[in-house]
Amino acid sequence: MDLCAVHAKNLFHTNSFCHRPISSHLGRTRVFEITVSRRKPYSKVGYRPFVVSATGKKNHGNSSSSGNEERSIPEGDGTRGNNSSDGNKSENNSEKCHHTNLDWREFRAKLYRDELKEISDADMHNQGGTLPNSKPLGTQWAHPIPVPEAGCVLVATEKLDGIRTFERTVILLLRSGTRHHQGGPFGIVINRPLHKKIKHLKPTNHDLLTTFSDCSLHFGGPLEASMVLLKTEEKMKLPGFEEVIPGLCFGSRNSLDDAAGLVKKGILKPHDFRFFVGYAGWQLDQLRDEIESDYWYVAACSSSLLCGALSDPSESLWEEILQLMGGHYSKLSRKPKQDM
Numbered sequence: 001m002d003l004c005a006v007h008a009k010n011l012f013h014t015n016s017f018c019h020r021p022i023s024s025h026l027g028r029t030r031v032f033e034i035t036v037s038r039r040k041p042y043s044k045v046g047y048r049p050f051v052v053s054a055t056g057k058k059n060h061g062n063s064s065s066s067g068n069e070e071r072s073i074p075e076g077d078g079t080r081g082n083n084s085s086d087g088n089k090s091e092n093n094s095e096k097c098h099h100t101n102l103d104w105r106e107f108r109a110k111l112y113r114d115e116l117k118e119i120s121d122a123d124m125h126n127q128g129g130t131l132p133n134s135k136p137l138g139t140q141w142a143h144p145i146p147v148p149e150a151g152c153v154l155v156a157t158e159k160l161d162g163i164r165t166f167e168r169t170v171i172l173l174l175r176s177g178t179r180h181h182q183g184g185p186f187g188i189v190i191n192r193p194l195h196k197k198i199k200h201l202k203p204t205n206h207d208l209l210t211t212f213s214d215c216s217l218h219f220g221g222p223l224e225a226s227m228v229l230l231k232t233e234e235k236m237k238l239p240g241f242e243e244v245i246p247g248l249c250f251g252s253r254n255s256l257d258d259a260a261g262l263v264k265k266g267i268l269k270p271h272d273f274r275f276f277v278g279y280a281g282w283q284l285d286q287l288r289d290e291i292e293s294d295y296w297y298v299a300a301c302s303s304s305l306l307c308g309a310l311s312d313p314s315e316s317l318w319e320e321i322l323q324l325m326g327g328h329y330s331k332l333s334r335k336p337k338q339d340m
Contacts, residue, residue: 105151105245105300112143116326139304142324148185148287148298150176151245153306155297155321161338165222166280168318168337171296172306174227174244177284184283188227188276190309191317192219198275205253207260212270218313220276228252229274230259231307238262247303248310274310299325 145152154171161167170191177185199213220227230241230249240255251259262268282290290296299321309317322333 106137106302109137109141109143109300109302113137113141137302139302140308140324142299142301142305142321144325144329145298145300148173148176148291149300150174151300152176153190153299153301153321154187154291155299155318157294157297158332158335158338159293159295168315170309170317170321171221171280172229172244174250177282177287179284184281185287186279186281188218188220188229188279190218190306191313191315193217193313194219194277205256207256211260211263212256212273212275215270215273215275216313218274218276219278221278221280223279223281225279227276227279228255228259229276229310230268231272231274231310232268245303245306247307274313297322297325297329 142153148154150173152173154173156166156169160169166189168191169189171187172190173185173187175183175186177183194217196217197213198208198215198217201217203209228251230238230251232238232241232247232249238249238255238258240258241249241251243249259268259273263270287296291298301321301324305321305324309320319333322329
Protein backbone atom coordinates (compact mmCIF):
# COMPACT_ATOMS: atom_id res chain seq x y z
CA MET A 1 0.00 0.00 0.00
CA ASP A 2 1.70 3.16 -1.18
CA LEU A 3 1.11 6.26 0.90
CA CYS A 4 1.91 9.77 -0.24
CA ALA A 5 0.96 13.30 0.77
CA VAL A 6 1.29 16.89 -0.29
CA HIS A 7 1.93 20.10 1.62
CA ALA A 8 -1.26 21.99 2.42
CA LYS A 9 -1.24 25.66 1.56
CA ASN A 10 -4.13 28.10 1.91
CA LEU A 11 -4.88 30.07 -1.23
CA PHE A 12 -7.46 32.85 -1.10
CA HIS A 13 -8.51 34.59 -4.28
CA THR A 14 -9.74 38.05 -3.34
CA ASN A 15 -9.32 40.05 -6.55
CA SER A 16 -12.02 42.68 -7.10
CA PHE A 17 -13.15 42.48 -3.49
CA CYS A 18 -13.53 45.48 -1.23
CA HIS A 19 -11.71 44.75 2.02
CA ARG A 20 -12.62 45.89 5.50
CA PRO A 21 -9.85 44.93 7.94
CA ILE A 22 -10.29 44.26 11.64
CA SER A 23 -7.14 43.84 13.73
CA SER A 24 -6.41 42.99 17.33
CA HIS A 25 -3.24 42.27 19.30
CA LEU A 26 -2.76 38.85 20.84
CA GLY A 27 -0.22 39.43 23.58
CA ARG A 28 3.07 41.12 22.72
CA THR A 29 4.19 39.08 19.77
CA ARG A 30 1.21 38.58 17.47
CA VAL A 31 -1.29 40.61 15.53
CA PHE A 32 -4.51 38.89 14.51
CA GLU A 33 -5.98 40.49 11.40
CA ILE A 34 -9.30 39.55 9.87
CA THR A 35 -10.34 40.97 6.53
CA VAL A 36 -13.99 40.87 5.56
CA SER A 37 -14.76 41.06 1.86
CA ARG A 38 -18.15 41.46 0.24
CA ARG A 39 -19.24 41.30 -3.37
CA LYS A 40 -22.41 41.19 -5.44
CA PRO A 41 -25.22 38.84 -4.43
CA TYR A 42 -25.52 35.35 -5.84
CA SER A 43 -28.66 35.22 -7.91
CA LYS A 44 -29.49 31.71 -6.71
CA VAL A 45 -29.59 32.27 -3.00
CA GLY A 46 -30.17 35.98 -2.60
CA TYR A 47 -27.53 36.74 0.02
CA ARG A 48 -24.10 38.33 -0.10
CA PRO A 49 -21.16 35.94 0.24
CA PHE A 50 -17.91 37.18 1.73
CA VAL A 51 -14.36 36.06 2.30
CA VAL A 52 -12.52 36.31 5.60
CA SER A 53 -8.76 35.97 5.62
CA ALA A 54 -6.64 35.84 8.75
CA THR A 55 -2.97 36.42 9.34
CA GLY A 56 -0.80 36.11 12.41
CA LYS A 57 2.30 38.32 12.48
CA LYS A 58 5.29 38.28 14.81
CA ASN A 59 6.89 41.58 15.77
CA HIS A 60 10.39 40.17 15.31
CA GLY A 61 11.79 39.54 11.85
CA ASN A 62 11.48 35.76 11.66
CA SER A 63 9.54 34.40 8.72
CA SER A 64 6.50 32.18 9.07
CA SER A 65 7.15 28.47 9.52
CA SER A 66 5.08 27.77 6.41
CA GLY A 67 7.06 30.21 4.26
CA ASN A 68 6.43 30.95 0.60
CA GLU A 69 8.24 27.93 -0.76
CA GLU A 70 6.26 25.38 -2.70
CA ARG A 71 6.69 21.93 -1.17
CA SER A 72 4.50 19.45 -2.99
CA ILE A 73 5.46 16.34 -1.06
CA PRO A 74 6.78 16.39 2.52
CA GLU A 75 9.75 14.10 3.00
CA GLY A 76 11.12 12.63 6.19
CA ASP A 77 10.58 14.42 9.49
CA GLY A 78 11.27 17.97 8.41
CA THR A 79 7.90 18.88 6.97
CA ARG A 80 7.59 21.90 9.25
CA GLY A 81 10.51 24.14 10.14
CA ASN A 82 11.13 25.57 13.61
CA ASN A 83 12.45 29.14 13.53
CA SER A 84 12.78 29.52 17.28
CA SER A 85 15.91 28.59 19.16
CA ASP A 86 14.00 28.44 22.43
CA GLY A 87 11.82 25.34 22.81
CA ASN A 88 9.35 26.89 25.24
CA LYS A 89 8.83 29.94 23.04
CA SER A 90 8.29 27.69 20.03
CA GLU A 91 5.69 25.66 21.89
CA ASN A 92 3.87 28.77 23.09
CA ASN A 93 3.86 30.27 19.60
CA SER A 94 2.56 26.99 18.19
CA GLU A 95 -0.28 27.01 20.70
CA LYS A 96 -1.18 30.58 19.80
CA CYS A 97 -1.09 29.75 16.11
CA HIS A 98 -3.50 26.86 16.58
CA HIS A 99 -5.92 29.02 18.55
CA THR A 100 -5.62 31.81 15.97
CA ASN A 101 -6.53 29.42 13.15
CA LEU A 102 -9.51 28.16 15.10
CA ASP A 103 -10.66 31.66 15.98
CA TRP A 104 -10.68 33.03 12.44
CA ARG A 105 -12.70 30.11 11.07
CA GLU A 106 -15.27 30.46 13.83
CA PHE A 107 -15.25 34.24 13.42
CA ARG A 108 -16.04 33.89 9.73
CA ALA A 109 -18.83 31.41 10.48
CA LYS A 110 -20.33 33.83 12.99
CA LEU A 111 -20.16 36.68 10.45
CA TYR A 112 -21.92 34.52 7.89
CA ARG A 113 -24.68 33.62 10.33
CA ASP A 114 -25.15 37.26 11.35
CA GLU A 115 -25.21 38.30 7.69
CA LEU A 116 -28.11 35.94 6.99
CA LYS A 117 -29.94 37.19 10.08
CA GLU A 118 -29.45 40.80 9.01
CA ILE A 119 -30.82 40.11 5.53
CA SER A 120 -33.74 38.16 6.98
CA ASP A 121 -34.62 41.09 9.25
CA ALA A 122 -34.41 43.49 6.30
CA ASP A 123 -36.75 41.31 4.26
CA MET A 124 -39.28 41.50 7.08
CA HIS A 125 -38.95 45.31 7.13
CA ASN A 126 -37.52 45.18 10.63
CA GLN A 127 -34.29 47.12 10.20
CA GLY A 128 -32.89 48.21 13.55
CA GLY A 129 -29.64 49.65 12.18
CA THR A 130 -27.44 47.21 14.11
CA LEU A 131 -26.52 43.55 13.86
CA PRO A 132 -28.53 41.13 16.01
CA ASN A 133 -27.15 40.02 19.36
CA SER A 134 -24.50 37.34 19.02
CA LYS A 135 -25.22 33.78 20.07
CA PRO A 136 -22.77 30.90 20.43
CA LEU A 137 -22.15 28.99 17.22
CA GLY A 138 -21.98 25.59 18.83
CA THR A 139 -19.60 22.86 17.75
CA GLN A 140 -21.44 21.72 14.60
CA TRP A 141 -21.61 24.27 11.81
CA ALA A 142 -21.18 24.54 8.06
CA HIS A 143 -21.64 27.39 5.60
CA PRO A 144 -20.88 28.06 1.91
CA ILE A 145 -17.75 29.95 0.88
CA PRO A 146 -17.10 31.49 -2.55
CA VAL A 147 -13.69 29.94 -3.34
CA PRO A 148 -11.89 26.72 -2.36
CA GLU A 149 -9.33 26.79 0.44
CA ALA A 150 -7.27 24.14 2.21
CA GLY A 151 -9.47 22.52 4.85
CA CYS A 152 -12.77 23.25 3.11
CA VAL A 153 -15.09 20.56 1.77
CA LEU A 154 -16.49 20.00 -1.70
CA VAL A 155 -20.05 18.70 -1.51
CA ALA A 156 -21.34 16.91 -4.60
CA THR A 157 -24.44 18.45 -6.18
CA GLU A 158 -27.29 16.58 -7.82
CA LYS A 159 -25.48 16.94 -11.17
CA LEU A 160 -23.15 14.15 -10.01
CA ASP A 161 -26.01 11.76 -9.23
CA GLY A 162 -25.52 8.62 -11.30
CA ILE A 163 -21.73 8.99 -11.34
CA ARG A 164 -20.87 6.37 -8.75
CA THR A 165 -17.38 7.65 -8.00
CA PHE A 166 -18.56 11.06 -6.83
CA GLU A 167 -22.32 11.00 -6.25
CA ARG A 168 -23.27 12.29 -2.79
CA THR A 169 -19.61 12.56 -1.78
CA VAL A 170 -17.91 15.00 0.57
CA ILE A 171 -14.28 15.75 -0.30
CA LEU A 172 -11.92 17.29 2.24
CA LEU A 173 -9.60 19.57 0.27
CA LEU A 174 -6.04 19.17 1.55
CA ARG A 175 -4.59 21.63 -0.91
CA SER A 176 -6.27 24.51 -2.71
CA GLY A 177 -3.88 24.46 -5.67
CA THR A 178 -1.43 26.61 -7.60
CA ARG A 179 -0.70 27.30 -11.26
CA HIS A 180 2.19 24.83 -11.18
CA HIS A 181 1.51 21.76 -13.30
CA GLN A 182 2.02 19.52 -10.26
CA GLY A 183 0.31 21.84 -7.81
CA GLY A 184 -3.38 21.34 -8.53
CA PRO A 185 -6.09 21.02 -5.88
CA PHE A 186 -5.94 17.75 -3.99
CA GLY A 187 -8.29 16.05 -1.53
CA ILE A 188 -9.92 12.87 -0.29
CA VAL A 189 -13.47 11.58 -0.04
CA ILE A 190 -14.36 11.31 3.66
CA ASN A 191 -17.80 9.71 3.59
CA ARG A 192 -17.10 6.40 1.81
CA PRO A 193 -16.03 3.69 4.30
CA LEU A 194 -14.91 0.48 2.59
CA HIS A 195 -15.83 -1.75 5.56
CA LYS A 196 -12.42 -3.39 5.31
CA LYS A 197 -9.27 -3.25 7.41
CA ILE A 198 -5.67 -2.76 6.39
CA LYS A 199 -4.78 -6.38 7.13
CA HIS A 200 -7.22 -7.47 4.42
CA LEU A 201 -4.92 -5.86 1.83
CA LYS A 202 -1.94 -7.91 3.06
CA PRO A 203 0.44 -4.92 3.03
CA THR A 204 4.20 -5.42 2.82
CA ASN A 205 4.96 -2.46 5.10
CA HIS A 206 5.77 -3.77 8.59
CA ASP A 207 3.99 -0.95 10.46
CA LEU A 208 0.85 -1.36 8.36
CA LEU A 209 0.93 -5.11 8.91
CA THR A 210 1.35 -4.88 12.69
CA THR A 211 0.62 -1.57 14.43
CA PHE A 212 -2.12 -0.43 12.04
CA SER A 213 -3.45 -3.78 10.83
CA ASP A 214 -6.89 -3.30 12.42
CA CYS A 215 -7.36 0.27 11.16
CA SER A 216 -10.32 0.78 8.83
CA LEU A 217 -9.94 1.60 5.16
CA HIS A 218 -11.86 4.31 3.34
CA PHE A 219 -12.32 5.15 -0.33
CA GLY A 220 -10.42 8.39 -0.92
CA GLY A 221 -10.88 8.92 -4.65
CA PRO A 222 -10.30 7.51 -8.14
CA LEU A 223 -6.62 8.43 -8.52
CA GLU A 224 -3.87 6.04 -7.47
CA ALA A 225 -1.99 6.71 -4.20
CA SER A 226 -3.30 6.83 -0.68
CA MET A 227 -3.42 9.16 2.29
CA VAL A 228 -3.53 8.92 6.06
CA LEU A 229 -5.45 11.34 8.28
CA LEU A 230 -4.69 11.79 11.96
CA LYS A 231 -6.87 13.30 14.66
CA THR A 232 -4.78 15.12 17.25
CA GLU A 233 -5.06 17.48 20.14
CA GLU A 234 -5.04 21.04 18.80
CA LYS A 235 -1.77 21.83 20.61
CA MET A 236 0.02 18.70 19.44
CA LYS A 237 2.67 19.11 16.77
CA LEU A 238 3.93 15.90 15.17
CA PRO A 239 6.87 15.33 12.80
CA GLY A 240 5.90 14.17 9.35
CA PHE A 241 2.31 15.43 9.52
CA GLU A 242 0.76 18.61 8.16
CA GLU A 243 -2.20 20.34 9.78
CA VAL A 244 -5.12 20.94 7.43
CA ILE A 245 -7.51 22.29 10.09
CA PRO A 246 -7.09 22.49 13.87
CA GLY A 247 -7.18 18.96 15.27
CA LEU A 248 -6.75 17.20 11.92
CA CYS A 249 -3.48 16.42 10.10
CA PHE A 250 -2.41 14.35 7.13
CA GLY A 251 0.80 12.50 6.43
CA SER A 252 2.69 10.24 4.06
CA ARG A 253 4.38 6.86 4.05
CA ASN A 254 7.53 8.60 5.30
CA SER A 255 5.69 9.50 8.51
CA LEU A 256 4.56 5.95 9.34
CA ASP A 257 7.71 5.01 11.27
CA ASP A 258 7.32 8.02 13.56
CA ALA A 259 3.58 7.40 13.88
CA ALA A 260 4.13 3.77 14.86
CA GLY A 261 6.69 4.87 17.44
CA LEU A 262 4.20 7.31 18.99
CA VAL A 263 1.60 4.56 19.16
CA LYS A 264 4.03 2.19 20.86
CA LYS A 265 4.88 4.91 23.41
CA GLY A 266 1.19 5.42 24.16
CA ILE A 267 1.11 9.02 22.89
CA LEU A 268 -1.27 8.11 20.06
CA LYS A 269 -3.60 5.19 19.45
CA PRO A 270 -4.11 3.25 16.21
CA HIS A 271 -7.74 4.38 16.01
CA ASP A 272 -6.55 8.01 15.81
CA PHE A 273 -5.50 7.26 12.22
CA ARG A 274 -7.67 6.93 9.12
CA PHE A 275 -6.31 5.36 5.95
CA PHE A 276 -7.71 6.28 2.54
CA VAL A 277 -7.28 4.32 -0.68
CA GLY A 278 -6.97 6.74 -3.58
CA TYR A 279 -7.48 10.49 -3.78
CA ALA A 280 -9.19 13.14 -5.92
CA GLY A 281 -7.18 15.73 -7.82
CA TRP A 282 -7.71 18.46 -10.40
CA GLN A 283 -5.92 21.11 -12.35
CA LEU A 284 -6.60 24.52 -10.80
CA ASP A 285 -8.82 25.75 -13.64
CA GLN A 286 -10.53 22.37 -13.89
CA LEU A 287 -11.86 22.53 -10.33
CA ARG A 288 -12.95 26.14 -10.79
CA ASP A 289 -14.84 25.17 -13.93
CA GLU A 290 -16.57 22.28 -12.14
CA ILE A 291 -17.61 24.58 -9.28
CA GLU A 292 -18.91 27.25 -11.67
CA SER A 293 -20.80 24.51 -13.55
CA ASP A 294 -22.56 23.54 -10.29
CA TYR A 295 -20.96 20.14 -9.81
CA TRP A 296 -19.70 21.06 -6.34
CA TYR A 297 -20.75 23.25 -3.45
CA VAL A 298 -17.80 24.71 -1.54
CA ALA A 299 -18.23 24.88 2.22
CA ALA A 300 -16.36 25.50 5.45
CA CYS A 301 -17.14 23.14 8.34
CA SER A 302 -16.27 23.07 12.01
CA SER A 303 -13.35 20.91 13.11
CA SER A 304 -15.71 19.08 15.44
CA LEU A 305 -18.00 18.11 12.58
CA LEU A 306 -15.20 16.76 10.39
CA CYS A 307 -13.36 14.95 13.19
CA GLY A 308 -16.63 13.42 14.34
CA ALA A 309 -17.32 12.20 10.82
CA LEU A 310 -13.94 10.50 10.75
CA SER A 311 -14.62 8.80 14.08
CA ASP A 312 -17.92 7.40 12.83
CA PRO A 313 -17.76 7.51 9.02
CA SER A 314 -21.08 7.43 7.23
CA GLU A 315 -22.51 8.45 3.87
CA SER A 316 -25.03 10.55 5.84
CA LEU A 317 -22.35 13.24 6.21
CA TRP A 318 -23.47 14.60 2.84
CA GLU A 319 -26.98 15.23 4.14
CA GLU A 320 -25.74 16.57 7.47
CA ILE A 321 -23.50 19.23 5.93
CA LEU A 322 -26.19 20.41 3.51
CA GLN A 323 -28.72 20.68 6.33
CA LEU A 324 -26.31 22.75 8.42
CA MET A 325 -25.73 25.04 5.43
CA GLY A 326 -29.47 25.76 5.42
CA GLY A 327 -31.67 27.34 2.75
CA HIS A 328 -31.83 25.62 -0.63
CA TYR A 329 -28.91 23.39 0.42
CA SER A 330 -31.07 21.86 3.13
CA LYS A 331 -33.85 21.21 0.62
CA LEU A 332 -31.39 19.42 -1.68
CA SER A 333 -30.37 17.07 1.14
CA ARG A 334 -33.92 15.69 1.23
CA LYS A 335 -34.27 15.16 -2.52
CA PRO A 336 -34.01 11.62 -3.94
CA LYS A 337 -31.15 10.83 -6.28
CA GLN A 338 -31.65 11.85 -9.88
CA ASP A 339 -32.21 9.04 -12.37
CA MET A 340 -29.42 9.01 -14.92
